[in-house]
Amino acid sequence: MKKLFSVLIAIVMVCLMSISAFSMDESAYKDTGLSGTTLNVYNWGEYISDGAEGSLNVNKRFEELTGIKVNYTNYDSNEDMYGKLKSGGASYDIIIPSDYMIQRLIREDMLLKIDFANVPNYKLIDEKYKGLFYDKKNEYTVPYAVGMVGLIYNTKMVDKAPTSWNAMWDKKYTGKILTFNNSRDAFAISQFLLGQDVNSTDEKDWYAALDKLKEQKPLIKSYVMDDVFNIMERNGAAMAPYYAGDFLTMKENNPDLAFVYPKEGTNAFVDCVCIPSTCQNKVAAELYINFLLEPEIALANAETIRYASPNTEVRKMDQYSLKDNEIIYPKDVKVYENVQYFENLPQETLSLITNLWDELKIEGTSNTNIYIGAGVAVVAIVGYAIYKAVKKKKIENA
Amino acid sequence: MNKIKTSSKIYMAIIILFLYAPILVLVFYSFNEANSTSVFTGFSLKWYGELMKDTDTIQALKNTLILAVTSSILATILGTAAAVGINAMRSKPIKTTVLTATNIPMMNPDIVTGVSMMLLFVFLARLVGVTGVLGFSTLLIAHITFNLPYVILSVLPKFKQMDKHLSEAAQDLGCTPVQAFFHVILPSIMPGVFTGFIMSFTLSLDDFVISYFTSGPEFQTLPIRIFSMTKKRVTPDIYALSTILFVVILILLLLINVSQKRGENKKKVKKEI
Numbered sequence: 001m002k003k004l005f006s007v008l009i010a011i012v013m014v015c016l017m018s019i020s021a022f023s024m025d026e027s028a029y030k031d032t033g034l035s036g037t038t039l040n041v042y043n044w045g046e047y048i049s050d051g052a053e054g055s056l057n058v059n060k061r062f063e064e065l066t067g068i069k070v071n072y073t074n075y076d077s078n079e080d081m082y083g084k085l086k087s088g089g090a091s092y093d094i095i096i097p098s099d100y101m102i103q104r105l106i107r108e109d110m111l112l113k114i115d116f117a118n119v120p121n122y123k124l125i126d127e128k129y130k131g132l133f134y135d136k137k138n139e140y141t142v143p144y145a146v147g148m149v150g151l152i153y154n155t156k157m158v159d160k161a162p163t164s165w166n167a168m169w170d171k172k173y174t175g176k177i178l179t180f181n182n183s184r185d186a187f188a189i190s191q192f193l194l195g196q197d198v199n200s201t202d203e204k205d206w207y208a209a210l211d212k213l214k215e216q217k218p219l220i221k222s223y224v225m226d227d228v229f230n231i232m233e234r235n236g237a238a239m240a241p242y243y244a245g246d247f248l249t250m251k252e253n254n255p256d257l258a259f260v261y262p263k264e265g266t267n268a269f270v271d272c273v274c275i276p277s278t279c280q281n282k283v284a285a286e287l288y289i290n291f292l293l294e295p296e297i298a299l300a301n302a303e304t305i306r307y308a309s310p311n312t313e314v315r316k317m318d319q320y321s322l323k324d325n326e327i328i329y330p331k332d333v334k335v336y337e338n339v340q341y342f343e344n345l346p347q348e349t350l351s352l353i354t355n356l357w358d359e360l361k362i363e364g365t366s367n368t369n370i371y372i373g374a375g376v377a378v379v380a381i382v383g384y385a386i387y388k389a390v391k392k393k394k395i396e397n398a
Numbered sequence: 399m400n401k402i403k404t405s406s407k408i409y410m411a412i413i414i415l416f417l418y419a420p421i422l423v424l425v426f427y428s429f430n431e432a433n434s435t436s437v438f439t440g441f442s443l444k445w446y447g448e449l450m451k452d453t454d455t456i457q458a459l460k461n462t463l464i465l466a467v468t469s470s471i472l473a474t475i476l477g478t479a480a481a482v483g484i485n486a487m488r489s490k491p492i493k494t495t496v497l498t499a500t501n502i503p504m505m506n507p508d509i510v511t512g513v514s515m516m517l518l519f520v521f522l523a524r525l526v527g528v529t530g531v532l533g534f535s536t537l538l539i540a541h542i543t544f545n546l547p548y549v550i551l552s553v554l555p556k557f558k559q560m561d562k563h564l565s566e567a568a569q570d571l572g573c574t575p576v577q578a579f580f581h582v583i584l585p586s587i588m589p590g591v592f593t594g595f596i597m598s599f600t601l602s603l604d605d606f607v608i609s610y611f612t613s614g615p616e617f618q619t620l621p622i623r624i625f626s627m628t629k630k631r632v633t634p635d636i637y638a639l640s641t642i643l644f645v646v647i648l649i650l651l652l653l654i655n656v657s658q659k660r661g662e663n664k665k666k667v668k669k670e671i
Contacts, residue, residue, distance in 0.1 A: 044629040045630070050454055057453065072454060080610075229435075230434070236436075252432070253436075
């Protein structure tokens, strides 16, 4: 009986293994002579398939195959990652920055050219995502995930499905509109409406965009980032702009939500795998990049991250649950035509945006209330202190 | 009189509500079936299971505990030694100067401490010609540094409560100074040492800012891991983890209280006898 059981287990194991290894050429990862070395991977938090909810643990699988130890750590924004890298205190071998940050890193000579002879799977990357503005000659980057901003709305709270960013300026929805609490993203929406280039360096454009945002401000419920999940899920607002992949997460918890790519166009980002100049183990890094592009691995990541995958092989797989999802892979080519990427802007423009953003946020009623409140509190505390001091003196005198 | 009592009771209730409401919400949603913090779809222990499988989070938790234990033990030893030295200083101006100097790191904003530490480590590493210096050792040094003043501050007052001549008496009776320290002084300052240890343990456990700047690619602590979950939102297994941590700390506190109560009762009994 015991024997039978172990035979059964063995059969099941073999089946499982053959399923999981349906297309990967494992020999490419074995006996590379890199076993025992380490690889420092620096990625966004929650941006890889890590074994949660029965998924594949990408880093563990890589370690098992190659014998290379993966040190996996996280950052929470491009800027944080840049700061850590620039300090020179830590040597990372793999980073996954966004488009505009890649542009900056290349300009500052902080990335190494990838030897694509070691990354044969690069051929699987969709041509659409090759030769983009940040890396025109395809020397430094391998696309990892692509996201696009769209308008999320609650079908029970809007009368007519919106098709334009204009809906966010509709007075009917006063107090029911959310928008980005992030200058570049919030400005981009009014720039699309005005038909501007989101990477404009002309001051006038930015002032015009600001006027548009000021016009919108009285209608806004709040400026949010991560909170958008909670508010939209409990029907707290009628519409909010956010990323397509994240909409899918919200929709799971609230089926009344719907999504549209407004006709004026929208912003997209591409996060790419890069090798920073601090890299100590470049061949292993290239092996890792190639591993991430293996259809099986890219599929696991695409399922976890839920942004569009730039890997053509993943798109063809039947077991990919988002294969024909029209939200992250819109069929309408117009959506792609109207897409604009954020580029790294010159310092003057960046400070202008910061100033205009502050102007927008500080102006208005909500903040004056805070100032009045704080003022009253300070006066009360000072008054109390004086009262105490006077009382003490009286007692002393008496 | 009765009026005051009810109003003070209400006040207490509100304060406790404000203190514990966030934790209760977190505990509540850790049992949620969906991954949402606003829609409760049903009771499930799913996220506790997920937590066990989330090797990165468990690793980060391990790292945090290792760091907290080692840094607080080392900080307690160094801080107690420093307190002994400061206490023995005769000249008042020097004593106050030294105390102020040790207190500055406590008042300093974390971000200043963090950035300056990182700069120092990188600068020193460049001098020696090492790349990638940031890692466990730099984290440990940084944590000991910000823990030290708390240990000193909690140990020093114990010397004031202690009879100055105790150690002299012990030495009169034949103790060497070292023996006198371990047999007489240490037991009487022990409560302070213990408080200092607990303080530095908790501080080190939840420090984010300084750790962020001084950590490297090999060693990530739990606060850094949670904080970096912003691109996608925080996964509910973190709620499960926080709930477990909260319960463990609650039980520890209860145990400490109970054992203290017992100790007091014993003393009372002894005195009565």
